[in-house]
Amino acid sequence: MLTALKTSAPSVTALLDELSDFSAFGDSTRITNITGPNADRIPVFTNEFWTAKQRAAHPLHEVSYRACFKPQLPRFFIERLTQPDDLVYDPFMGRGTTLVEATLLGRRVAGCDVNPLSRVFTAPRLAPPTLDAVERRLAIIDFEWKGKVRSELEVFYHPTTLRQLTALRHYLKQAKATGTGDIVDDWIQMVATNRLTGHSPGFFSVYTLPPNQAVSLESQKRINAKRGQKPAKRNAPALILKKSRQLLSEPISTLNSQLSASASLLLTQSCESTPQLGSDSVDLVVTSPPFLDTVDYAQDNWLRSWFCGIDPDTVPIWHLRSVFDWTAAMTRAFSELHRVLRPDWFVAFEVGEVRNGKVQLEEHAIAAGRAAGLTPVLVLINDQEFTKTANCWGVSNNTKGTNTNRVVLFQKD
Numbered sequence: 001m002l003t004a005l006k007t008s009a010p011s012v013t014a015l016l017d018e019l020s021d022f023s024a025f026g027d028s029t030r031i032t033n034i035t036g037p038n039a040d041r042i043p044v045f046t047n048e049f050w051t052a053k054q055r056a057a058h059p060l061h062e063v064s065y066r067a068c069f070k071p072q073l074p075r076f077f078i079e080r081l082t083q084p085d086d087l088v089y090d091p092f093m094g095r096g097t098t099l100v101e102a103t104l105l106g107r108r109v110a111g112c113d114v115n116p117l118s119r120v121f122t123a124p125r126l127a128p129p130t131l132d133a134v135e136r137r138l139a140i141i142d143f144e145w146k147g148k149v150r151s152e153l154e155v156f157y158h159p160t161t162l163r164q165l166t167a168l169r170h171y172l173k174q175a176k177a178t179g180t181g182d183i184v185d186d187w188i189q190m191v192a193t194n195r196l197t198g199h200s201p202g203f204f205s206v207y208t209l210p211p212n213q214a215v216s217l218e219s220q221k222r223i224n225a226k227r228g229q230k231p232a233k234r235n236a237p238a239l240i241l242k243k244s245r246q247l248l249s250e251p252i253s254t255l256n257s258q259l260s261a262s263a264s265l266l267l268t269q270s271c272e273s274t275p276q277l278g279s280d281s282v283d284l285v286v287t288s289p290p291f292l293d294t295v296d297y298a299q300d301n302w303l304r305s306w307f308c309g310i311d312p313d314t315v316p317i318w319h320l321r322s323v324f325d326w327t328a329a330m331t332r333a334f335s336e337l338h339r340v341l342r343p344d345w346f347v348a349f350e351v352g353e354v355r356n357g358k359v360q361l362e363e364h365a366i367a368a369g370r371a372a373g374l375t376p377v378l379v380l381i382n383d384q385e386f387t388k389t390a391n392c393w394g395v396s397n398n399t400k401g402t403n404t405n406r407v408v409l410f411q412k413d
Contacts, residue, residue, distance in 0.1 A: 007283070009343075015081070019045040028047070031043060032046070034379060042377075042378060042379060044378070045378060045379070045381065047382070058104055058250055059247055059250055063095055065095030068094050069405060071097050073350060074102065074286040075105070077286050078105055078107060078284065081283075082102075082107055085107065086108065088283065090112070091271035091285065092289045095121045098111070098287065111266050112271045114315060116315065117301055117305065117308060119266050124183060128248060137184045141237070142167060143163075152217055153303075155224060156197060156231060156303075157231050157234075158231040158233040168192060172189050176309075192236070193307055206229055206231035207227060207229060274336060282340045282341050284347075287348070288350040290318050292320055292321075333368075338412060341374075344412065345412060346409060350405055351365050351407075374410040375413055380407045380409065382406075
């Protein structure tokens with residue numbers, strides 16, 4: 001069980017002053033207030049608080065997952081609200097952005113996600129192997145599969161590539177069953193899972209949607225017909241090594257990786273009950289919960305689930321279709337965060353505009369946090385132009401989707 005170190009909580013006043021005067025990207029902060037029956041004039045700070053540039057963070061973050069935030073978001077709060085060795089927690093871990101960034105900054109980490117894929121993407125990047133170790137392992141894996149394959153997947157893959165992926169899937173399954181798998185195997189599984197589908201020759205598949213989701217078989221048939229395309233042969237081990245080289249292209253502190261490997265806690269369960277985390281043990285929570293009826297995680301990840309041997313029907317992912325249901329679920333999550341958070345420390349809770357901006361979830365997050373005993377301190381709105389990923393979906397700024405990062409900062413009294 002992870003416990004807290006005896007450090008003092010940072011000053012709220014100092015943070016408020018910094019946000020008020022923030023102008024690192026050329027604009028002055030706009031300060032307003034949330035008003036309403038439950039708002040009590042909570043200050044709202046709007047500015048560009050971190051860069052919108054692509055690939056501005058450590059390359060270790062360059063794995064795709066639906067509805068994930070930029071690494072600069074957790075870094076902004078981790079740097080200001082914690083010290084090295086403090087414990088940073090994400091109860092909706094996703095691809096592990098908060099945990100990876102906290103590890104790079106020398107913090108201890110804990111994470112939770114009901115989706116087993118979250119651990120697949122997160123654990124190997126907290127203490128990654130060397131590139132040489134990955135290359136040696138790939139050289140001894142037998143990628144020549146002689147058994148049956150899921151032939152319907154040939155809408156995505158060349159038959160040779162599909163046999164290679166099936167062989168790798170079988171190898172990883174056997175390593176797990178026999179207990180012979182290690183961090184190198186976990187890394188290879190993570191990279192291969194990330195390369196399953198995409199829209200460039202760097203992926204195993206024919207051209208399809210961006211790599212944070214997989215379309216259905218029927219949808220891919222239509223894409224192939226419309227584009228007049230057939231899957232080209234890809235060399236799976238070569239692409240895994242190429243992506244590994246990119247992810248590991250910048251130095252990673254050995255000390256930080258050792259710290260994370262020995263002092264991290266990754267849970268695959270609902271964040272509503274986490275007895276593995278001690279009461280008053282967490283220094284900072286940085287998280288982004290499921291948005292309101294905007295993302296179908298099970299459908300998006302069906303191909304990844306197949307490759308990793310996960311039955312998506314057994315994963316109890318929340319499907320929150322109404323504001324009432326979302327607020328009730330967040331209240332339950334906040335109640336457990338209140339238990340594990342140290343007095344005077346913080347939760348940075350990122351939500352988004354949904355339904356074309358008609359619903360701003362920060363107002364409902366404030367109500368849920370208050371119901372659980374947390375005090376809302378401020379709302380930070382990081383206002384930027386849409387990035388390349390959003391533009392490729394045909395989303396224009398201030399018209400659809402999540403237009404801004406909207407973060408409610410809570411404190412435990």
